Amino acid sequence: MDFYDGNMELKEIQTLEGHTDRVWSLAWNPATGTSDIPPVLASCSGDKTVRIWEQTPSNRLWHCKAVLEETHTRTVRSCAWSPSGKLLATGSFDATTAIWENIGGDFECVATLEGHENEVKSVSWNASGSLLATCSRDKTVWIWEVMPGNEFECVSVLQGHTQDVKMVKWHPTMDVLFSCSYDNTVKVWAEDGTGDWHCVQTLGESNNGHSSTVWALSFNAEGDRMVTCSDDLTIKIWETDVGRMELGDDHAPWNHLCTLSGYHDRTIFSVHWSREGIIASGAADDGLRFFVESKDGLVDGPLYKLLLKREKAHNMDINSVQWGPGETRQLASTSDDGTIKIWELASLT
Amino acid sequence: MVSGLINANPVIYEKKERRVRSSPTVGDDEYAAEPIDQLEVFDILFNFFFKDIKDPEHPYSLEELKVITEDAIEVDDKHSYVRVTFTPTVEHCSMATVIGLCLRVKLMRSLPQRYKVDIKVAPGTHATEAAVNKQLNDKERVAAALENPNLVDMVDECLAPSYA
Numbered sequence: 245m246d247f248y249d250g251n252m253e254l255k256e257i258q259t260l261e262g263h264t265d266r267v268w269s270l271a272w273n274p275a276t277g278t279s280d281i282p283p284v285l286a287s288c289s290g291d292k293t294v295r296i297w298e299q300t301p302s303n304r305l306w307h308c309k310a311v312l313e314e315t316h317t318r319t320v321r322s323c324a325w326s327p328s329g330k331l332l333a334t335g336s337f338d339a340t341t342a343i344w345e346n347i348g349g350d351f352e353c354v355a356t357l358e359g360h361e362n363e364v365k366s367v368s369w370n371a372s373g374s375l376l377a378t379c380s381r382d383k384t385v386w387i388w389e390v391m392p393g394n395e396f397e398c399v400s401v402l403q404g405h406t407q408d409v410k411m412v413k414w415h416p417t418m419d420v421l422f423s424c425s426y427d428n429t430v431k432v433w434a435e436d437g438t439g440d441w442h443c444v445q446t447l448g449e450s451n452n453g454h455s456s457t458v459w460a461l462s463f464n465a466e467g468d469r470m471v472t473c474s475d476d477l478t479i480k481i482w483e484t485d486v487g488r489m490e491l492g493d494d495h496a497p498w499n500h501l502c503t504l505s506g507y508h509d510r511t512i513f514s515v516h517w518s519r520e521g522i523i524a525s526g527a528a529d530d531g532l533r534f535f536v537e538s539k540d541g542l543v544d545g546p547l548y549k550l551l552l553k554r555e556k557a558h559n560m561d562i563n564s565v566q567w568g569p570g571e572t573r574q575l576a577s578t579s580d581d582g583t584i585k586i587w588e589l590a591s592l593t
Numbered sequence: 594m595v596s597g598l599i600n601a602n603p604v605i606y607e608k609k610e611r612r613v614r615s616s617p618t619v620g621d622d623e624y625a626a627e628p629i630d631q632l633e634v635f636d637i638l639f640n641f642f643f644k645d646i647k648d649p650e651h652p653y654s655l656e657e658l659k660v661i662t663e664d665a666i667e668v669d670d671k672h673s674y675v676r677v678t679f680t681p682t683v684e685h686c687s688m689a690t691v692i693g694l695c696l697r698v699k700l701m702r703s704l705p706q707r708y709k710v711d712i713k714v715a716p717g718t719h720a721t722e723a724a725v726n727k728q729l730n731d732k733e734r735v736a737a738a739l740e741n742p743n744l745v746d747m748v749d750e751c752l753a754p755s756y757a
Contacts, residue, residue: 266736290736318740321733337737363737381737410733426731457731475731510709528709528732560706561732581706 251592254532254554257574260297260584262308265290267578269322269564275329277570284309285568285576286332287584288320294334294344296351297584306586315342315353322366322411327373335364341378343394354394359386359401363408368421370414375399377421379409385423385433387441400441402433411460416467418489424458430472432498444495447472447482452500454480462517470498471523473512479504479525479535481548502547507533510561516575518567522551522589526562526577531555534589558585649688649695649751660692665715673707675700680715689719693729694738695751 270287277283282299289295294312299305318337325332332344332351339362343355361382368377376388376396385402407426414421421433421441430453432445447453456475463470468486473479481501488496510528517523523535531554538549558579568574573589665678677696681689693712700710712729714722728734738744 319736337740365733381734408734426727456727 252534252552253590253592254534254552255588255590257586257588258306260287260306260308260586261582262295262311263287263289263291263293263582263584265319265582266560266580267563267582267584268319270566270576270578270584271323271325271332272566272568272576273325273329274327274569275325277568283568283570283574284329285566285584286323286325286334287578288323288334289582290319292316292318292320292336294320294323294332310351312344312351312353315356316340318363321364324367324369326369327371331373333367333369333376335367335378337363339364339380341367341376343396345394355396357388357396357398359398360384365409366411366413368412368414370419370421371417372419375414375419377412377414377423379412379423381408383408383425385409385412385421387421399439402441402443404431404443404446405429410457413461413463415489416463416465418467420489422461422470424461424472426457428454428456428458428474428476430454430458430461434495445497447498447500452480452503454478457511459511459513460515462515462523464517464521465519469501469517471515471517473515473525473527475511477505477508477510477512479507479512479515479523504535504548507535507550507553513562514564514566516565516567518573520573522567522573523548524565524567524575526557526565528561529555530558530560530562530579532557532562532565532575532577532587552589557587558583649691649747650682661696672709673705674709674711675704676711676713678713678715680718684718685720689714689725690728691744691747691751693725694735694744695748697729697735698739698748699752 267287267289270285273284282301284296284298287295295308296310297306298309300307316336316338320334320336322335323332330345334342339360341357341364342353344351345354360380363381364378366379374390376390377385379385383405386398387400388396389399391397405425405427409423409425412421412423419435422430424430428449430447431443433441434444435441449455454474454476458472458474461470461472466486468484470482471479480503482498483501484498485496508527508529508531512525512527514526515523521536525533533553534551535548536551538547557577558581560580562577562579564578566576575587577585660679660682667676679692679696697710697712714725719725
């Protein structure tokens with residue numbers, strides 16, 4: 245697929261209102277958004293609640309389907325659907341992770357994962373849904389194994405970051421875990437074959453990494469490239485040899501490919517890579533940016549160029565951007581202004 | 594908690610006379626966004642704000658201790674931006690993050706939502722300047738701190754009017 249300058253436009257589809265405090269994060273349910281199942285997403289907020297939103301097929305308008313409250317006692321910072329879309333994990337500043345299941349149309353909290361000393365900042369399921377990772381201000385990353393009967397057993401506590409861990413994310417196809425931190429680094433964690441997890445690589449300032457807090461990371465569909473964003477106002481693209489990884493070499497190193505700077509002028513909180521290769525970013529400058537690989541400069545290796553930008557996409561900081569699972573290029577963004585916005589990136593005809 | 598004062602004998606400065614701001618002229622359109630100029634922010638900050646923010650350790654206001662001076666406030670209304678640079682009373686002041694948190698909370702409560710605020714320690718005035726600055730400008734850390742009842746009590750106490 246080719247993207248040409250100026251042939252795309254960003255349409256604002258709808259603003260979802262309901263949260264009474266900043267909206268931190270959101271997650272599209274991966275089992276929805278098909279021809280017969282309307283898209284569903286979950287959002288979480290400083291108002292201590294999680295909201296479930298669904299698009300009505302007849303008029304394509306979004307509505308709030310459920311409010312998950314009275315479980316977390318502080319800010320709900322992060323949420324993630326299991327790959328099957330049946331379970332929702334939510335991480336909170338109350339130091340717990342809650343697991344919710346949709347039982348007959350009602351969401352019930354079926355498990356509470358305790359262990360972190362303080363704020364849980366991010367949760368992530370692996371590709372098969374058998375493992376869940378959580379991270380915290382306590383500088384640790386925990387890996388939980390999903391057992392029958394909604395039991396979760398902690399199989400590893402990963403120590404290595406020297407400051408709070410902002411986000412955890414599993415590789416899209418392999419059981420390799422990535423974490424990014426207030427200590428300015430990204431760490432890669434892999435299992436050694438005996439059940440022990442180790443840090444196999446640290447991407448820091450000395451290997452072209454970030455010079456301030458790394459807030460988020462995301463992978464391309466093939467899983468051989470990763471994008472990271474930071475308080476240093478840059479976005480960085482990293483590359484690995486996915487062939488080596490698939491042959492079972494979890495230690496295939498990640499190398500810096502390029503740095504995108506000068507596009508945001510305040511902290512970049514979120515990046516997300518779409519299946520067809522468009523990187524979206526959202527920042528504390530209230531703006532959205534979209535990047536695609538440029539085919540022009542192949543002599544010097546692949547580069548990424550700005551496809552589109554939207555200033556003042558929200559009235560306040562943008563905390564999260566996430567592409568939807570459906571066929572259309574839908575994106576949702578969350579903000580300190582208390583809203584979620586649904587966008588569509590459309591081709592100009 | 595802190596036992597014993599970190600800076601037992603702070604230097605107290607006279608409060609500065611303020612310029613008087615002419616009342617804004619009422620425009621034809623009462624719904625038009627009213628721009629915020631530097632003097633207005635000074636008014637918010639000094640007359641209603643810094644005057645009343647107390648050093649967590651002392652009954653004096655931050656202005657009297659020269660933790661904040663007028664020159665240390667930059668306002669760019671066009672870009673909805675405020676930067677406050679403060680000077681901790683001693684180089685190792687462990688209250689620096691609490692003072693910074695008080696400044697941020699007061700500005701959050703006083704300025705329109707569109708404002709972006711940076712709070713910084715004046716260069717060379719604190720032993721762990723970079724760490725303090727990083728923490729004060731990490732909104733996730735600030736949000737978590739403001740859910741901590743002990744810290745909120747401390748901030749509210751600092752922001753309480755003096756009635757002096």
